[in-house]
Amino acid sequence: LRELEKKVVNCVDHALLQLGKSIRYVIYWYLNKEFGMKKEEIPKRPEEFVKALETVFGSGAKVIERLMIDAIAEEFRLNLQVESLEEAVQEVYKVVGRRRKSRAQHPYNLT
């Protein structure tokens, strides 16, 4: 599970990089300062993270959220039909959980 969360954070990181290194740094700084949230906590609190983005970018946050959803879809090779980061993270947990389960039940699985 920690590995999965790391991957989600990487996707958020990658999406924010499109705004520039400085902006990414400042967003994490603001997140910590105003919302007491570290970037590692984003997969657990995606709704709050998006709210923080909204206070910074207003409706522009929607565009950034979309970038993060697309990055997650690419990373986990998912066809995500969702509108929010929160739904995307839930979908990742669901699908990856299913994939693990089916891998574990595979007749040739020796683990």
Added chain:
Amino acid sequence: LSDKFLDLIRVVRLRDLLNPNIIALLIKGLPGTGKTTLALELLRIYGKGIYISTRVSERKMKEQHSLVMKPAEEKEDQGRLEEIGFKDLRFGSGTEMLKLILNEVTKRKEFLIVLDTWDAIAKELEPNERLKIERSIVAMVEANEAKVVFVSEDPDLTTTDYLVDAIVTLKDEEFEGRRVRFIEWNKLRGLPISQKRHLFTLYEGRFTIFEKPMVGRPPKVKPKKFEPIKHPKDHYSSGSIELDAALGPFKPGSVLLAEMGKPITTEHYHPLLFSVSLNFVSQKGFTLILPSAILAPETIKNGFMQYFAKETIENAVRIGSYDEVPDPCFFKLDMSSIDDLFKVVCEQLEKLKNVGPGIYFVGVDLVEGIFNVDDTVKFFVKLSRRVRRSKDLLVMAAKHAVKSTEQLSDISDKHIKLDLLEGSLIGYTIKPAKPSISHIDFDYSSGFPRVKLTPMM
């Protein structure tokens, strides 16, 4: 200077830069062109904001822009400026600037942020990173209903130029050996640019853009009794404190040449000469006018009728006319010869000798239009001799096409020139030569024309 008058004209044009369609503004200009003063003036008008400096300390800024930056309790219009802050970011980076902006915009709404200069930070960034930061700043301020002003000394097109909603460029140039300043409107989202350039001044450390002069009393302002400015002992006042200060005292018996630049028309200089006349007539003096060829004598008389009783005008106003008119204010000009013209003028002056000090206005074109240059000069030489004896005041108004200007300058004590620059009326002194140049406008707020002179600085 009447602060109210200047405050009014100052605010009108600058409000365009703060219209709701404009989130990001770029002020461009070389060092010393007035960018900081403009940015501070915008902060002053907006009332709430922060000035982020990458160049000077707060102490230096307060010294240089004392009027705008002084503490709230000392400010005249309290309540508007109390929320202006200063942040020293001289050794800051792009990240620190972003942190600061983010911190400010998320705390307050309707907030104006000035980044002076943005170049200092932007030039340290990679072009791609610079564009991203600029985009994010604009997005952050827009999301939080704030506005941002980028101040730049870079004359070239940069990423900021494409991103902002409005761009103005400040320039200073030389005009007749004198320094004049221009604001150029390059981009103004949501509003039409009606005029590409305007004149402005940094007089008293404030940013004032000049419009076209108010050449007539606005219809909504009702005429009121003219309030004279008393002639000081041994001198005459022009009726405008600023004009008196700019031209120096008018000694009784002196001669002034008012030269007009090419674009100057009667409507520009008439209110100026008219208000000087009003000051003489209202102090039991008289005025004798040989109007410019295109100015109807009736129009001039009607001007006086707005401010004086008929009896006063009939006693103190004399206007030369080509025609015989049964009106005590008018007298027929005898244009048979230059001597006849001089004679008829002298006859009128004789009749007025019991009335207090007089001012004569003579349109040089009226004389030169009939007579040659030598005769014209001869006429004015004779008239100036008479003025010196009678201790009155002679003003010769010379239009651009007039050929005798140089000779008339020789016989005058003072020589001023009026001109139009970007639609604004300006004036400067040629004799005695002064390096200053002033903007001229007419304030009708008291119900009569009062000449307003603002030094161009």
